[in-house]
Amino acid sequence: MARPEDLLRPMPKGLYCEPGDFYIDPVEPVDRAVITHGHADHARPGHGVVVATPQTLAVMAERYGPDFAGRAEPLAFGETVVRGGVEVAFAPAGHVLGSAQAIVRGLGQKIVVSGDYKRRADPTCLPFEPIACDVFITEATFGLPVFRHPDATAEANRLLASVRQFPDRTHLVGAYALGKAQRVISLLRLAGWDRPIYVHGALERLNALYQREGVALGELRPATGLRAGASAGEIVLAPPSATQDRWSRRFADPVVAFASGWMGVRARARQRGAELPLIISDHADWDELVQTIAEVDPGEVWITHGREEGLLRWCELSGRSARALRLVGYDDEDVDGVGEGAP
Structure with missing residues (x-):
């Protein structure tokens, strides 16, 4: 039986799928990238191939110009692409226009990478969709109980x-x-x-x-x-x-x-x-993070970019298997620049 790490594992450039030979939201240019959404800390230019929702590709073109990648491959919600025996699909993340969770299936495993997400109603993007999986990789930007956002x-x-x-x-x-x-x-x-x-x-x-x-x-x-x-x-x-x-x-x-x-x-x-x-956030607060993990009910929780320790401790107290990935290169918010393509 393959381990989840055989399908997807953290690397210095980001989450890497070796069987499919692609990265998810890599922090450096790579040959093939699956991008969850258009914020500059997740969607960088210079990749050989970018797989993303049509809206995210449009965002990247606006911010970086039409030649932001060697080739853009749109993948709409409800569609699936297969590479190296690995299936990749998207589900809405509720973060910004076109934002998606990446669903990766292969080697008998199903891993969902949340990207950035929120659970509040937002007329500017599709709402988050909980997806049952073996491993749920969640952000933890507001991963402490003190963070409870008002309406x-x-x-x-x-x-x-x-x-x-x-x-x-x-x-x-x-x-x-x-x-x-x-x-x-x-x-x-x-x-x-x-x-x-x-x-x-x-x-x-x-x-x-x-x-x-x-x-x-x-x-x-x-x-x-x-x-x-x-x-x-x-x-x-x-x-x-x-x-x-x-x-x-x-x-x-x-x-x-x-x-x-x-x-x-x-x-x-x-x-x-x-x-x-x-206090208007496009990220899940503490209650929404734990609510989402309970809804998805994965076999394992992997926690990345944010207040990992607090959510890790909650998982341990709840009897859930969890680990902190400690990926680097992701900011708490979008780029704070006046120009669309500010670094």
Whole structure:
């Protein structure tokens, strides 16, 4: 009987499947890569072949240009590709547009690699789908019991309450370009904000991609034409780094907000200069992580990139076989750059 490690094992470049000769989310260029989603710490350019959902391939093309890989091979949800006797398929991860869990079958084993995921409702992407498996490889970004995220709709309502309270100020919201910005916009629309939302130029291309993929974002306008005299009472979205640079000085006494799961940590909020921290996360919190493991009910749990020790201890106390992979090269959030292809 083959071991799970015979099918998929951690290597310096990432998770490697030797029978199929491919990596999942490799941190360096490889001959063949299976990519779970388009965030820059998981989807790097320069691979020979990239297998990903059509939406993730579109994201990579927007961020890195059409020649981001030697060849792109789209794999839609519900489809399967076979290489070296190993089957690879995708299931929705609920993280960002096109995000997927990688399902790897071979040698009598079924391993699911979660990639980054969340369990909360999000109109900008397909919801997470629990997949029964022998080994579940889960992220652990918020893998400590202290991380319990509030309802994202309530956080959007907090932002709108602040707009009503300070109508003479601009509300400048820091949000990462892929996934977070579009989710914040959608939350605001669901909360009743039907006025134009102004966006930094670094967000425009991915906003347009989401709209082409059928995600309704309402009326968006470039923030560059919005001056201090006209910006009072408006909502502006920008990459987090732009909320602290000269670009932000054009707005009327801005209330700086920042949308992230880390905003529940006061030191992080202070570091970001956030007057209005918004706890809106695209990762599973502690309760969602343990809920997911219980639902999937795998024979083994492998834990990667994040607070591995806390989730490892929970698995041990729950009588579940678990190990920490301690992969390196994955960040807690998307790239904090104003340019689409920032490293």
